[in-house]
Amino acid sequence: MGNADYAYPCSAGVNVQRVAIPEPQPFLKSLKYCLKETFFPDDPLRKFKNQPASKKLVLGLQYFFPIFEWAPQYTLQFLKSDLIAGITIASLAIPQGISYAKLANLPPILGLYSSFIPPLIYAMMGSSRDLAVGTVAVGSLLMASMLGREVNYNDNPNLFLHLAFTATFFAGVLQASLGLFRLGFIVDVLSHATIVGFMGGAATVVCLQQLKSILGLEHFTHEADLVSVMRSVFAQTHEWRWESAVLGWCFIFFLLVTRYFSKQRPKFFWVSAMAPLVSVILGSLLVYLTHAEKHGVQVIGELKKGLNPPSVTDLVFVSPYLGTAIKTGLVTGIIALAEGIAVGRSFAMFKNYHIDGNKEMIAIGTMNIFGSFTSCYLTTGPFSRSAVNYNAGCKTAASNIVMSIAVMLTLLFLTPLFHYTPLVVLSAIIVSAMLGLIDYQAAIHLWKIDKFDFLVCISAYIGVVFGSVEIGLVLAVAVSILRVLLFVARPRTFLLGNIPNSAAYRNVEQYPNANHVPGVLILEIDAPIYFTNASYLRERITRWIDEEEERIKATGQISLQYVIMDMTAVGNIDTSGISMLEELKKTAERRGLQLVLVNPGSEVMKKLNKSKFLDELGHKWIYLTVDEAVGACNFILHTYKPHMKDESEVWNNV
């Protein structure tokens, strides 16, 4: 038998557990608990407990610089793997870096700079073993379009460049502070569905932008949306250059074929990884030999030799540009962070290790801050490069160091070789990379599993393609948040029935064999009772009662006497919710019904107790399980004929 404090006699003659009212907690204690659960769900200081100071120092250092964790165990075997992976990603990084810098309307050399310093910093601070650092297409496009609204890059290329550094600086500051202040969960508002739609939309837009160099056009719209681009392209059909177009389609075809081949045979991953570099070499050779640059095929031109020049003094902290730089930094920073963390997490899952989101944010943020001081623009962990890194068999972040050294050597000695590289090859590289990001299969999967997620995804896609990158993002986030609010504003209520041969009561829609209990209406509410749903629940529960009474009238069964509300799934309640329960109790009493609550959780019990609702309802009308509540109701129903006033006597006499 249970503890006497918790038990009191019940109709069925056995001890019934009383629903416990938790001890009131001091306000500061519960506030502390709440803050801890909100900001430190992973309890990062757990390891530090009961350790000597020196050990704490080492652990702290390892927390911020994971290289101290893995470097001591580094082996020659690891080095061999990382060397191969590093060289492979470098061969991808160089052409991609140049391409994306063009996409951002920045000097092509910035793409190489950005693949030199940031990977070194990430190698020390990052906790992912597979992330390959570099610039990203979406981030580059976003930067170009957001800064382009303030400054024209043709008219004032220097200011545009400096603004890009400044935006990168703010992106880094934002990213690092999100990590330091443990606000990483803000990235969670970008759900999987949002990212699928957003990436697909951005990839479409990026591909559309490539029509400029593929068709060899000199003038092009500054807008990025489908309608403007199509209008711009078809307004100047007479300017289309067939040489450029043929070259472009050939390279796209070549890149897609190599990708397909590598996908079919993962052992030959290097074929698709090397393909961009091969395209660049082939394209450059072709132009050099045929002098195609004089026949409408645009080339990169001169690239400055030498390592990154410092750019600390280039940062622009004066209005009116400061606002634009901050805004661009915040938006691109969040997007880059979301991509980096999602990519890091995915590969960590494949290899079964754990990466810490907040730590990653600090690493990515720091590399962008230092990047902005050394002529780099926004970097993160792009999916394509990291996937190649993973396939190439990287073991640690050292593959980033290898890539960085390879890029350094290129910067020191090989930049003149890119003089004749045709822009159309870079466009082909971008297009082939982007086509992989339009993940229509994921969208179909979303439609099959969750229509609302599909709506989020398609809003993001349409918003980006027909509006702008920001419109798409805001739209998708708004729809996602609306979904959460709708869940709470229109909670499901279910009618429960008894599962045969068990004490369980379940939703009769899901379990058609569940049996209705005569004279008792059992309802389950599936969400916290808050101000947003209090009125709805009052209406809806009243309707359940009306419908049940009509059904009873039609079938001539025993009349309704009890309304049991299963509160198991009601996680919390606010004062509007308590008022609703009070009203509901009055409504029920007016109709001669008794309200019975089952299994309210600790938060709910605490508040019902403080608001005196428990005293109003009577503690005896709160049960631990639906079965006990039904048992007690049935006992009264069958012992004394329905006659509300005598029930208290029944209770006193049991």
Next chain:
Amino acid sequence: MGNADYAYPCSAGVNVQRVAIPEPQPFLKSLKYCLKETFFPDDPLRKFKNQPASKKLVLGLQYFFPIFEWAPQYTLQFLKSDLIAGITIASLAIPQGISYAKLANLPPILGLYSSFIPPLIYAMMGSSRDLAVGTVAVGSLLMASMLGREVNYNDNPNLFLHLAFTATFFAGVLQASLGLFRLGFIVDVLSHATIVGFMGGAATVVCLQQLKSILGLEHFTHEADLVSVMRSVFAQTHEWRWESAVLGWCFIFFLLVTRYFSKQRPKFFWVSAMAPLVSVILGSLLVYLTHAEKHGVQVIGELKKGLNPPSVTDLVFVSPYLGTAIKTGLVTGIIALAEGIAVGRSFAMFKNYHIDGNKEMIAIGTMNIFGSFTSCYLTTGPFSRSAVNYNAGCKTAASNIVMSIAVMLTLLFLTPLFHYTPLVVLSAIIVSAMLGLIDYQAAIHLWKIDKFDFLVCISAYIGVVFGSVEIGLVLAVAVSILRVLLFVARPRTFLLGNIPNSAAYRNVEQYPNANHVPGVLILEIDAPIYFTNASYLRERITRWIDEEEERIKATGQISLQYVIMDMTAVGNIDTSGISMLEELKKTAERRGLQLVLVNPGSEVMKKLNKSKFLDELGHKWIYLTVDEAVGACNFILHTYKPHMKDESEVWNNV
């Protein structure tokens, strides 16, 4: 024994119910169901089913004009009660109407016009029996401050007046359309806590505005916030008029004393109801006899005799004023609606009848539309007037008709009597009405029961008093919505234990006597698993497992083998949530643990099934109750010593 389709053999030797996967529904059908639950939770067309066309017409007419419902049963007894109530509220309505019109910077006569036409319309269309229609202080203040930003009422009183009609028109259109499109739930974002804080703040601001006439000041700030008003008042201490101040404090004291008296003895409700009219008469007599209007006591001056002139042609539909009018209409319309509906609902609850929110919105909206055509400004059901109506024993909306007739007679014959009414008396009436709205006891109650509701309340108050009415409103709604989002973003997870002598498993924090089950970790998640909490839950559940394993290591108990997740309270899941479960399953497997789900609801089962997670996990690892899951785990644990690979054999051989 259960249906063979739903049962399969279990460890304990009895039939176990399988968790049902609901039949897939056609997309359109589930969409229709969703829309119905969202917009028609009260199923208003239920009454119309299976009725002849003539009956349907009558029911439809009664739906829009409830007067056809109650008028046929109207008795002489009702008439007597409504007559007394109507005259009582008219005596309050006349001075209050004039006061509030002054507050809105509109000609005082508008207060009388607004108590003539709108009550007649409400009497036909309203479903509340206790609501007394009239202008409200908060709405008047809001209109003055929002329109005042566009047009100065001193410089261009006519345009200001016409804008007020236009704003009223849009408020009415908004209110009626919310009702017609069944969007009444939008009003629900104004929670009880928001309204307490907002009303308190607005009342404080309104009282501060009265300092102008109480101190007899000629110049006053156009800002409404505390800091500006205090600065304005103390900058001109030399202008304070003692005559005015003394008169003002005397009348405030008189009104408060009568209110206190009536509150103590509800039978003498008419003492406080008549007090404003008595104050007006006394004040006017005093001024008339002493010629105080020549000594710094400002008076109303001439009021035009005659009924409402039409104002349809005065509505302003041209920019730049249209935008202001629409914005003012929307904000004041929502606020007025919230007050009217809350007041109607409260009194309906006292008298145990039901009012339909959407129908009320149509009624209030229609009365404002017609009001704007007949020189009335924003009206709703103010709390003070409705409370007097209720106390005076009104039986039906006919008391509004009586009030309307009384006001009509005043307009036709008695307006000259108000010539000498001092403004300070009107201010005293407003102050005494407003003091009742600063409900500090409700705020204390909120603090005691729900700290977050208190935060919402105090944000609204501080926002209104130190910022503006809109800032307060936006702040409170934002905090309220943040609360809902936080609930979903940081769901509670609980460790469950077995309640002694029962099959129930409950939160061990709430039930300290619940017993831990060796080798099994039982967790409950208290919210839907959505993108906002998927990462958090992964971290948190991993930490639960870590902590449990540490505890086991410390105590040397049987090692952990199973993680049971009670999904009862998980109302829904999205694709991010499913990915989280997949990751969790992999994490568990890597640590040699088996994941077991208990009682997923129909939505969750549907999606887990479609996404193939059920197949991955294995249907046998999903149970209907925690007890059955624990039973099965224990059976395997005790029959075969922990050895994961053989479990499938156990299952096949049972």
